[in-house]
Amino acid sequence: MDGDDRMNDPTRRRVLAGVGAAGAASLVRPAFAQAPHALQFGLAMPLTGGQATYGQDQVRAAKWGIDSINQAGGVAGRKLEAIVLDTQADPQVGIQDVNRLVSVNKVPVFVTAWSEVVKAVAPIANDSKTVELSVGANAPGIAKLGEYVYTTYPLADVDVTAIARYSATKLGKKRAAVLYINNETGIGGANVYRRAFTRAGGKVVAFQAYDPHATDWTGQILKVRLASPDIIYIEGLVADTPQLIAQLRQLGLTQTVSSYSAIYNPNLIKQLGPAAEGVIATSLAPGPSDNPAVKAYLERWMKEVGRAPNGLPYTQYLHDAPYLIAAVFKEMLAKKMPLTGEGFRTEMLAIGTFHLPLTGKLVISPDHTVQKPVYLMQVQNGTWKQIAVVS
Amino acid sequence: MEYVYALIMLMALYVILATSFDFVIGYGGLISIAHPVFYAIGAYTSALLALDFGLPIPLAIPAGAVVALLASVAVALPSLRISGDYLLIASIGFQLGLLEAIKNMAWTGGSGGLTNIPGVSAQSGGHGPYVVVTVLLAIGTVLLLRWITGSSYGRAISALRDDDMAFSALGRNGMMMKVGIFALGSGLAGLAGGLYAHYFRFLAPGQFGIMQSAALLTMVVVGGMRSIWGPVLGAVVLEALPQAITFLNLPPSLLGPLQGILFTGLVLVFMFARPQGLIGGGDVWRGRAVREVRDVARP
Incomplete structure (x- = not known):
C-alpha cells in the first residue's frame, strides 16, 4: 500500500x-469562537448549601443584567459573559473558585458575596491584582481588606447606624436589646448598632450573641425579657432571623423588632404572618414606588419565576453589578487599555460615579466604602411600607 | 497555574492530615476524631506568631507544630489515664471548646477569622517553591510513618492496639506509647496547619469543625485504614473529585445533591462493599471481630 x-x-x-x-x-471551536470576543468576569456565589436560596436568585438577577446589556449591543460590540462558580458560602470553596477564576480564566474582575468568603479571597485578589467586587456582604471590615477589594453595597456602618439613630431619635426608644449572630456579620453590625444607639442618647440594656447553628434562642430571649427593653434589634442572617422573631413573639415579647436589610423580604411576612406586624427593616435599594425600573423588575420575577426574589435589594445590586463592569470595560476598550485587573481598578476609580438601573447612583470611593440612602421599611397590614428615607 | 498550585497544595496537606490521622486512629487504635483541632492550633499559632510578632514563616510553622504537639499531650495524658474511650469524649470536647474560644476572642480574629496573614505571594513567584516544599513534607510524613509502622516499634504499636492488657503484662508502658502516637499524629496535623495558614492566608474557626473531621475520616476509610498508601489515595481522590465535578458545568440543581452525597455516599459504599478501603490492611474489621469474640469469651 x-x-x-x-x-x-x-x-x-x-x-x-x-x-x-x-x-x-x-x-x-466554541471556546475559540467566543474567547477573543466575550468580555469575561467571575461570579462566585453560593448555588448550593444553606444560602443557595439567596445565591441562586442573585445569580439569576446578574444574568438578567448581562442579558440586557448584550441585547443592547454588548460592550463596544463585544458580549459580556459571567463565569459562574458555586462558593457554597464556604471560605475554602471560595478560595478554590477564585483561584480558578484568576489563574485559569484570568478574569480582571470578579463578583462575590457573603462576608467570610469576601474576606477569605481578599489575599488572592490583592496578590493577583484582580478586582474583587463585594456585592451584598456588609461586614464593616470589608473596607480594609486591601487595595483590590471594593464593595458596591453599603457596609453595616451605613444602614445599621441609620436605624439605630432613627429608633432613638424619631421613635423615641431609649432602651434597646441587641441579639446578634456570632459571626463576622453579626458581631460587626451589633457593635455598630450599640455605638450609634448610645451616641444618639439611648442605652443598650441587653447584648446577646447566639450560635450560627442555633435553632432555639430561649436563653437569650429570656435575658432580653429581663432587661425590659423598649426596642429589640436583631443582627442575624436571612435564614435564622424569622425563626428568632417567631420565638420572641411566642415567649411574649411584644416590643418593636428592628433589623437590617437581610430581613427586608416578602418571605418574612409569609413565614411569620401576624407576628411580622410592626417589624422594621432597612433597605439599601429603592423600592418599586421609588423607581419604575424596580417595578418592572419585580413584575418580571412574578411573570417568569412566579414569586418575588428572596432578598429583593440584594438581587437589585447583583443585577446592577454587570452594568458597572460593562461601563469600566467600555472605557478600557475605548482607551485601548489591556484588560487587566490593575487597569480595571484604575479605570473604575477614574470613572468613580455609576448610574445603575435598579440601585441608582453609586460612587466608588478610594476609601473602599459606599454611601447610599437608607430606606426604612415596616410591616404594616401584611405588607412592607416605607416609613422613612435616611440620607 | 495558581489553581493547580492550590489544588496540589490542598492534596499535599490532606495527605499529611489523613496519614497522620490514620496513624492515630488506624495504627494506634486511639478513637479520636478531633484531628482538625490540632490542624487549627498549628495554623493559628503559626499565623499569629508571624502576624503579631513578626516571626519569620520558616520558624512560625514548626512553632505551630510544636504547640499542637504539646496541646495533644495535654489532652491525651488525663483522658488516656482513665480509659481509651474517654479520649474520644475529651478530644471532641477539646475541639468544640477551643473552636468556640477562638470564635469569641478578638486577637484570633473571632468568628470572622484572620485574613492577610503573612505568607508567600503568587506575584513574588513564591507559590511554586512553597508547594514543592509542602509536597516534600507530605512525602516525608508518609515515609516517616511507613518507617515507624514497619519497625519493631510499629509492631509494638500493633500489639498495644490489639490487646493493651497483654502488652502491659509484658512490662511495656502502654500509656506513654499511646500519648506518643497521639502527640506525633497531632504534631504533624499542626505542621499541616502552619503550611496552610501561610499559603492561603485566611483562617476561620468554621474550617476546623466536625465537618472537617468527617472529611478526614472519609479519606481514611475510603483509602484504607491502617495502610500507608490508603489515606494518601483517599486524600488525593477526595480532594480532586469535587474539583473535577465543577468542570462538568452541571446545573446547580444537580451539582448540590451530587456534592452533598459524594462524601457520605462513598463512606456508606465502602463500609458495606469494601470495608478495608481502596488499599486497606485486610485485618481492619477482622481484628475488631476477634477482639469482640475474645471479650465475649471473658468471664
Missing part, C-alpha cells in the same frame, strides 16, 4: 482518528 492508497483507505483506525478529531474540533 503506497502513500496515496493509505490516504484513500478508510481503515478503522483512520475513521476513529477522524471522528476523534472532529469531536475535538467541535469541543474546541
